[in-house]
Amino acid sequence: xxxxxxxxxxxxxxxxxxxxxxxxxxxxxxxxxxxxxxxxxxxxxxxxxxxxxxxxxxxxxxxxxxxxxxxxxxxxxxxxxxxxxxxxxxxxxxxxxxxxxxxxxxxxxxxxxxxxxxxxxxxxxxxxxxxxxxxxxxxxxxxxxxxxxxxxxxxxxxxxxxxxxxxxxxxxxxxxxxxxxxxxxxxxxxxxxxxxxxxxxxxxxxxxxxxxxxxxxxxxxxxxxxxxxxxxxxxxxxxxxxxxxxxxxxxxxxxxxxxxxxxxxxxxxxxxxxxxxxxxxxxxxxxxxxxxxxxxxxxxxxxxxxxxxxxxxxxxxxxxxxxxxxxxxxxxxxxxxxxxxxxxxxxxxxxxxxxxxxxx
Numbered sequence: 001x002x003x004x005x006x007x008x009x010x011x012x013x014x015x016x017x018x019x020x021x022x023x024x025x026x027x028x029x030x031x032x033x034x035x036x037x038x039x040x041x042x043x044x045x046x047x048x049x050x051x052x053x054x055x056x057x058x059x060x061x062x063x064x065x066x067x068x069x070x071x072x073x074x075x076x077x078x079x080x081x082x083x084x085x086x087x088x089x090x091x092x093x094x095x096x097x098x099x100x101x102x103x104x105x106x107x108x109x110x111x112x113x114x115x116x117x118x119x120x121x122x123x124x125x126x127x128x129x130x131x132x133x134x135x136x137x138x139x140x141x142x143x144x145x146x147x148x149x150x151x152x153x154x155x156x157x158x159x160x161x162x163x164x165x166x167x168x169x170x171x172x173x174x175x176x177x178x179x180x181x182x183x184x185x186x187x188x189x190x191x192x193x194x195x196x197x198x199x200x201x202x203x204x205x206x207x208x209x210x211x212x213x214x215x216x217x218x219x220x221x222x223x224x225x226x227x228x229x230x231x232x233x234x235x236x237x238x239x240x241x242x243x244x245x246x247x248x249x250x251x252x253x254x255x256x257x258x259x260x261x262x263x264x265x266x267x268x269x270x271x272x273x274x275x276x277x278x279x280x281x282x283x284x285x286x287x288x289x290x291x292x293x294x295x296x297x298x299x300x301x302x303x304x305x306x307x308x309x310x311x312x313x314x315x316x317x318x319x320x321x322x323x324x325x326x327x328x329x330x331x332x333x334x335x336x337x338x339x340x341x342x343x344x345x346x347x348x349x350x351x352x353x354x355x356x357x358x359x360x
Contacts, residue, residue: 001055001064001093002074003030003047004039006171007108010209011072016046018213026216031064055089058096065100070216073097074108077143081267084135086143090150098159104222105154105161106215111285112148113141113277120280127261129270141273155223162215165227165288167203168278170308174315180242180250185322189250191242193235194257194272198279201229201289204303214298227289230302238305245309248318 002008008030015028028047032040035050044050053064055075065071073093077086097105117123117140126140139145154161173179173191180189193200211228215221233241239252257279261272278285296302309316 001031001053001061001072002076003043003050004032004037005074005076006169006205007074007166007208007212008072009039009043010205010207011212012043012046012209013206014209014213029064029068031061055092058092058099061093061096062099065096065102068100068102070104070106071097071100071102072106072108072212072216075147077146078267082133082135083131083139083142083146084133086146087135087150090147091153094150094154094157094159103160104216104219105159106164106212107151107154107161108147108166109151109163110144110147110165111277111281111288112145112152113273114138114145115148116277116281116284126276127269127273129273141270141277143267143270144274144277160222162221162223163225164212164215165225166208167201167227167229167289170202170204170230170303170305174312179316180239180246180248180318182321185319188321189242189248189318190253191235191239191250192253192255192260194255194260194275194279195235196254196279197234197236198282199232199234199237199286200275200278201232201286202305203228203230203289204308207299207302210299210302211295214295217298225288226295228291229286229289230308231305232286233305241306241309242316242318245306245313246316246318248320250318 003012012028012030015026018026019028028049030040030043030047030050031053032050033052033054034040035052040050051064053060055061073090075086075089075093077083117126120126128137129139129142131137131139131142135142136145136149151163155163169175178191178193180191182189207230208228211226215226235252235254239250243250257272257276260275261269291299291302
């Protein structure tokens, strides 16, 4: 499912590439709410069939999964910012794959931050994020906590599931406007994250697709956890990469998480807690997403951040800073006022002459 989204679309491309290489083991069924949409039609040549179903309707999803050996499941909290709705959708999907008798489920999940924060010494400093429509009242990062909560239900019910942990998308630098930006044309470019000096696991969306494809080729991964990251980088290293490829200086603003939470855009508090979670529990978070050499080889390798920036350089057009005329005028005026005035005593204004005489 989610074949027209980022993760599902990447899985479609990966399976299509597998088929193009001569491996015809899999037939691919894409599930979407609107088969006539532009996005659905774009993937039509890469799949064997497109079927219509809605995750709000268990019956339609069970019918869409019927006859499938495997199913990839993903949900999108950002669609309506409603974790109660996301939890309902994930539970609908759980019931649908059970009814359809799917033999291998790959479920895109995350950690439930509450399991970690509950045991932290500074748990009282964490901000609970309000959730609409009767959602849970104790979540710190709703867009991952809901997935984590229901993901555990899949495992507890003994479903044939591989829990699949993804990372921060490289593509967020484009799609969420997180790439280098500046306040004015005279300012330097910067990227801004509350990461301190921590290294954050990141992933190219295409690597997610390749990982999903590799998981479905290995039945031994049923009942296991698989994570994916393309590379781990600090904020300073990200900025250095952008500067190197785009040809302009890029700074890293390591703002505190509570400052990031005050920025005012929709979901800023949610994202501030997300970054804090990745920093405070960095070792465990990173270890969950570690990729073995064997799995990397099965994927066909992963995409380095620098290579991704090179491939997407057109999305990051950085212009040289322009001279700030107002600041230049002020600077020149200050310099002029501080420069000693030389007079020969003949043509000096009276007040200047008197001043000099008094000083003498």
